[in-house]
Amino acid sequence: MIDALFGSKTRVKLLHLFLNNPGKAFYVREITRLINEQINSVRRELLNMLEVGIITSDSVDNKLYYEVNQQYEYYPPLRVIFADQKIAPAKNKSGYRPAWQDAIMQLPRLRVAIAAGALVKGSASTIDLLLVGNLSAAKVRSVVAVIERQEGRELTYSILSYDEFYYRLSVRDRFITTILTNKHTVLVDVDNILKEDEGENHA
Numbered sequence: 001m002i003d004a005l006f007g008s009k010t011r012v013k014l015l016h017l018f019l020n021n022p023g024k025a026f027y028v029r030e031i032t033r034l035i036n037e038q039i040n041s042v043r044r045e046l047l048n049m050l051e052v053g054i055i056t057s058d059s060v061d062n063k064l065y066y067e068v069n070q071q072y073e074y075y076p077p078l079r080v081i082f083a084d085q086k087i088a089p090a091k092n093k094s095g096y097r098p099a100w101q102d103a104i105m106q107l108p109r110l111r112v113a114i115a116a117g118a119l120v121k122g123s124a125s126t127i128d129l130l131l132v133g134n135l136s137a138a139k140v141r142s143v144v145a146v147i148e149r150q151e152g153r154e155l156t157y158s159i160l161s162y163d164e165f166y167y168r169l170s171v172r173d174r175f176i177t178t179i180l181t182n183k184h185t186v187l188v189d190v191d192n193i194l195k196e197d198e199g200e201n202h203a
Contacts, residue, residue, distance in 0.1 A: 010041045011048070018055055018068035019082040023103030023143060025058065025065035054078070060136045065108065067139075070146050100147040105188050107143065109134045111162050113188035116179050118153055123183035129157035130179055132165040166193065 013035040017026070028046070032039045046066055049055045056069045069075065104113050112132035116125035129147075131140060140159055148155055158175075160168070168176045186194050 008041075008045060010035070010037045011045045013037060014042070014045055014049065015054070015078065016082050018066070019079050021106070022068055022070055022079070023106040025067040025108050025139065027063045027065050031066070056142065058136050058139050058142075060108070060139075061134075065136075065139075070103070071149070098150070100143075100150055101187055103143050103146060104129070104131075107131070107133075107135060107139065110188055111190045112165060112186075112193065114179060114184050114186055114194075116182055116184040118151070118155060119147075120183050120185050125179050125182040125184065126156060127158055127175075127179055128155040130176075131157065131159050132162055134161065135159055169193065 014031070017031065017035055026034070028039065028042060031046075032042050035042070046055070046057075050057060050066075054069055054072050054074070055066050057064055057066050059065070072078075101115075104110070104115075107113075110131060110133045112130070114130040115128070116123045116130070117128035119128050129144070137159065140157070144155055144157055165176070167173075180194075
C-alpha cells in the first residue's frame with residue numbers, strides 16, 4: 001500500500017509539504033503556488049493520497065482543505081524521510097514542550113488557545129483545552145484525537161467564537177474565570193487579549 005504513495009514529482013512535493021507541516025491545512029490553489037505544479041496534477045495526486053489515507057480533507061467556508069493524517073500507519077517513518085531537519089521537541093520557557101502543542105498552534109483561524117486541566121501539571125480545571133476562533137469542529141476533533149492518543153487519556157475541550165470569548169472574558173464569566181484562575185498555559189493569543197493574565201496561575 002505504501003508503494004502507491006510514490007511515482008510522480010508532484011506527489012513527492014506534496015508529501016514534502018504536508019509532512020513538514022503537521023497540523024496545518026492547505027487549500028488547492030495555495031498548494032499549487034507552494035509547490036509550483038499545475039492544478040490538475042495537484043488535484044489528481046491529492047485524490048490518490050486521500051484514497052491511500054496519508055492525508056485528510058475538510059470543508060470550511062466552501063473551501064476544501066487538506067492536511068497530513070498523523071494517525072496514518074506509515075506517518076512516523078514518512079515524517080523522518082521527508083522532514084527538512086531532524087525532528088526534535090520544540091522548547092518553551094520551561095524547557096521542552098510536547099509535540100501536540102505545535103498541532104494546536106497550527107489550526108487554521110485559531111486566535112486563542114489555552115491548555116489546562118490534564119494538560120497542565122497542577123491544574124484543577126475541569127476543562128483541558130479551550131480554543132477560540134472560526135474553527136472547524138471536525139478538524140479540532142481530529143487534532144484532539146491525536147493528543148488523546150499521545151497522552152493516553154480522554155480530554156475535555158471547548159470551542160468558542162472570538163466574539164463570545166471576548167464578551168465572556170469582559171464580563172468575567174464564571175467558565176472563563178475558572179480556567180484562568182487555575183494553572184494554565186496560553187498557547188496562542190494572536191491579539192494579546194490575555195496579555196494582562198500573566199500572574200501566578202500562568203504556567
